[in-house]
Amino acid sequence: MKFLYNLLILVCVINLAACRDDFNYEPATGSELTFSKDTVYLDTIFSNIGSSTYNLKVYNKSNKDIKIPSISLGKGDNSHFRLMVDGMPGKSFNNIELLAKDSLFIFVETTVDIKQQTNGKEFLYTDEILFQAGNNQQKVDLVTLVKDAVFLYPQKFQDGSYESLNFGDTQIYGFFLDENDVVNGNELDWTNDKPYVIYGYAAVPPNKTLNISAGTEIHFHRNSGLVTFSDAVIDADGSIENPIVFQGDRLEPSFEDIPGQWDGIWISQDSDATFNNVIIKNAVDGLFINKNKLPVNLTNLQIYNCEKNGLLLQVANIIGKNIVTNNCGVAALNINYGGTYDFTHCTFANYWNRQNQTAVVINNGDGTNEFALQAHFKNSIIYGNASESLLMAPANKETNFTFKFEYSLIKFLNSGNRFDTTNFPYNFTNTVNFNNCLIAKNFSDYQPHFFNSSKNELMITDKATSLINFGSSVYAQQVPQDLAGKSRLTSADLGAYQHVSSSVE
Structure with a gap:
């Protein structure tokens, strides 16, 4: 009798799970996604030195579970940016699942050889993260300043x-x-x-x-x-x-x-x-x-x-x-x-x-x-x-x-x-x-x-x-001039600086 009772409970659980539609992901149309920022600014880096890791948060604002067909870098495999999406590293990702009213993190890093890009002392290196959903495409820009050294x-x-x-x-x-x-x-x-x-x-x-x-x-x-x-x-x-x-x-x-x-x-x-x-x-x-x-x-x-x-x-x-x-x-x-x-x-x-x-x-x-x-x-x-x-x-x-x-x-x-x-x-x-x-x-x-x-x-x-x-x-x-180059010969204040106005404190 006890065995039949446990079997009945198991069958009910399986039936209830089968009735749920939480795991039926619909293809994203492009209207569901919002982002924590329009542009990810990675701070200045030196040539060939990796950046810190920055993040972008992607929100599913709709009431349905969706599947994002494609997330990729605009420059593809040639991009000097690196992504990690849903715990996976890479430069392009397919069929990323996102529950209703949920969000996911995308982590971004970069390493750039300035000599492959320009002969200048510094330049802005840019790319974009593309979110493809059917005929709709959304993007978030990526920007970093690279210095030669x-x-x-x-x-x-x-x-x-x-x-x-x-x-x-x-x-x-x-x-x-x-x-x-x-x-x-x-x-x-x-x-x-x-x-x-x-x-x-x-x-x-x-x-x-x-x-x-x-x-x-x-x-x-x-x-x-x-x-x-x-x-x-x-x-x-x-x-x-x-x-x-x-x-x-x-x-x-x-x-x-x-x-x-x-x-x-x-x-x-x-x-x-x-x-x-x-x-x-x-x-x-x-x-x-x-x-x-x-x-x-x-x-x-x-x-x-x-x-x-x-x-x-x-x-x-x-x-x-x-x-x-x-x-x-x-x-x-x-x-x-x-x-x-x-x-x-x-x-x-x-x-x-x-x-x-x-x-x-x-x-x-x-x-x-x-x-x-x-x-x-x-x-x-x-x-x-x-x-x-x-x-x-x-x-x-x-x-x-x-x-x-x-x-x-x-x-x-x-x-x-x-x-x-x-x-x-x-x-x-x-x-x-x-x-x-x-x-x-x-x-x-x-x-x-x-x-x-x-x-x-x-x-x-x-x-x-x-x-x-x-x-x-x-x-x-x-020491006739202070640290800022101001003369102190007519009135010598204490310290390395002559006094300044406090009106903008």
Whole structure:
């Protein structure tokens, strides 16, 4: 009896399924489909480098289950776009089923060799996705901008290994730049003709100079960077109108401000550099300088969005003018193990959105003569969202720890009274160390009213009345123009910029 009962239930289920018409797909007529967008814009890519994956959503707005006869790329098998439809990769698809009031995703990627398309530096590559239904055809356009570039990367040898560099006791994935490379020519002369895309560590060989022209764009892949060897030099000479830009190789807008996309620039021991009108962004440590020989001149330098430090300086010798920093996970300026530093009209800001960060950190290692510190800050701003934007750690109190701030703004709330502000190094009334400084001891005093710190626009505005014309005219003469080229000789505001109007904030 129980067997007959179960058999009856099974028969009923089969009959009910047979009565359903959900699985009877009708050919699409072309009127049922709508799309999440009319055009899929794939962001800018470099020649022969695959894009990110983008998606298009296709909707069946009708009350019937349909079968789309054909989905294909307009250029067919010759198209440089790639599709994935309903989990299947390809360039053309037939009889795609879509339930009533349901939708499906189409994923789109592309890789384009610019040399097969044009001799130009960049061009728009286009195609379309065609949806054929009887005599009706619908389409969605595909557009991407393709840039030509100079690609620099380690060689691969016949045994499958790759070129590498011995850097101290460490072997790193990298290569020496060659002034007589068979493909790229002189790799020690970077121009603005094409962007540079670097995989691994590009190294300036001993006793060689890397010259970088104004307007040059340099892009680094993940775990890549630029490094110098002994007696090597980097001469990066941009202009206000055409700065040199170091950044990651992800060109999508969503990666515009993402920290840690590449490792950074490393000026190693006994090498030197000049950075003039340069932007460094989205690195781990933006610029690391270690025991350089001659003073490194950093002028009109901007460093943003670094996972750790913007400027990491170790027993270095630096002359800095019109430097701007922001959004760094440890410090905007980290002076480690002493050195000799002279900063004029700099804005060391840090608005990193997590804890345990600050604007400026200074220490002198174990306090021995080898790590002696001499630091001078003039007409500058040290500020951010940390309670204390200046942290100093002298090893042996005043021994080998010489510093002076003049005509500068320093944010120092001394939260929880953690610091002794009556003694060295935080005695702000001591004019030997702090001469004519503005000390912001709460969130309202001496606010710089930056134009837009979230977008790295660190110009003070006309609301920052305490900072306007507060700078020393003597030090302003050492840096007569601000980072934007505006004269400060008649009225020297604090920081790297003269103030701007806040009316459009």
